Amino acid sequence: MNWLIPLSATQTVLLAALGLKVVAIDMRTDDIAEAVKAQPTQVQTQADPAALSWDNARSASLSGDEMRKIIREEVAALETPARAASAPAQPVKPQHTPQQVKTAVTAVDREINYFRSRGAIDEVEMAGLQAKIAKLPLAERRAALTSLTKAMSKGEIDGWM
Amino acid sequence: MKLKSKILAAGVAVALMSTAAIAGYKQPAPVDVDLVNRTALGDMVSAQQAKDEVTYIGCGIRKIQTGAGVASTGFCQARDADEEQFTCFTQDPELLAATATTGDFSFITFAWNEDGECTYIGVSTQSFYLTEKMVK
Numbered sequence: 001m002n003w004l005i006p007l008s009a010t011q012t013v014l015l016a017a018l019g020l021k022v023v024a025i026d027m028r029t030d031d032i033a034e035a036v037k038a039q040p041t042q043v044q045t046q047a048d049p050a051a052l053s054w055d056n057a058r059s060a061s062l063s064g065d066e067m068r069k070i071i072r073e074e075v076a077a078l079e080t081p082a083r084a085a086s087a088p089a090q091p092v093k094p095q096h097t098p099q100q101v102k103t104a105v106t107a108v109d110r111e112i113n114y115f116r117s118r119g120a121i122d123e124v125e126m127a128g129l130q131a132k133i134a135k136l137p138l139a140e141r142r143a144a145l146t147s148l149t150k151a152m153s154k155g156e157i158d159g160w161m
Numbered sequence: 162m163k164l165k166s167k168i169l170a171a172g173v174a175v176a177l178m179s180t181a182a183i184a185g186y187k188q189p190a191p192v193d194v195d196l197v198n199r200t201a202l203g204d205m206v207s208a209q210q211a212k213d214e215v216t217y218i219g220c221g222i223r224k225i226q227t228g229a230g231v232a233s234t235g236f237c238q239a240r241d242a243d244e245e246q247f248t249c250f251t252q253d254p255e256l257l258a259a260t261a262t263t264g265d266f267s268f269i270t271f272a273w274n275e276d277g278e279c280t281y282i283g284v285s286t287q288s289f290y291l292t293e294k295m296v297k
Contacts, residue, residue: 127223130223130225130234131225133234134223134225134227134232134234135225135227135228135229135232138252141232141234141252142252142276142278145234145250145277145278146250146276146277146278149236149247149248149249149250149277150277152238152246152248153246153247153248153277155244155246160238160248161221161223161236161238161248161250
């Protein structure tokens, strides 16, 4: 019968320990429940359309429209670089320095004078000359065309435009 | 014999009249370049069929990609039987469009300023510029 006293004491201690463990689990459960209650508020904040993206979205809180919006935005983001890469390159407008313009004008004048001294220009030469004239700025182009057509009209250069 | 000649003459006259009726009205416009008044005119058919080797008239356009865009230059040129000639040019969009309307049988008229720039381009394509030879 002597062993009953230590057994009773041990049972009492174990029961006390079990009770404490239950209280601890209960407190932990309350904490988790409070955290879960706080979670929907946070998701609602993130559900702002401006903040929607795959990075911060919670599927449970997204409507079909919101998901479609995200998909559209993501697809558009993927397509944009590809579209930019496939677009034809826009011609870069060359900026000629006054010195470059002067050089080009001099070259065209020299060529017109050459044809004037020769007295004739053929179709191929005319095409080449007009291509050079076309690259001049508007005012210089007009002056070159005036010089060329006057020379042709006077009969100094036999040929056709 | 006399009656036969009359019948023959009448037949020839009728034949000529019917040919004229088929050919229609004709109004050839030989090329003329007036350097004083700075105008030129003429139709393409008359120029092409002129009894010389100098006459011509026409308009054209060149479009050249320069790298900074397309530069368009239009021009009209003519030389008449007296060897008076002129070539004018234009970069004006409206006049450029006019140069593009010329046809194979067009009548063309143009004028220019002291810088040689075209100030006027007229184009008219009419049946009466076609020759009898071309209609047949």
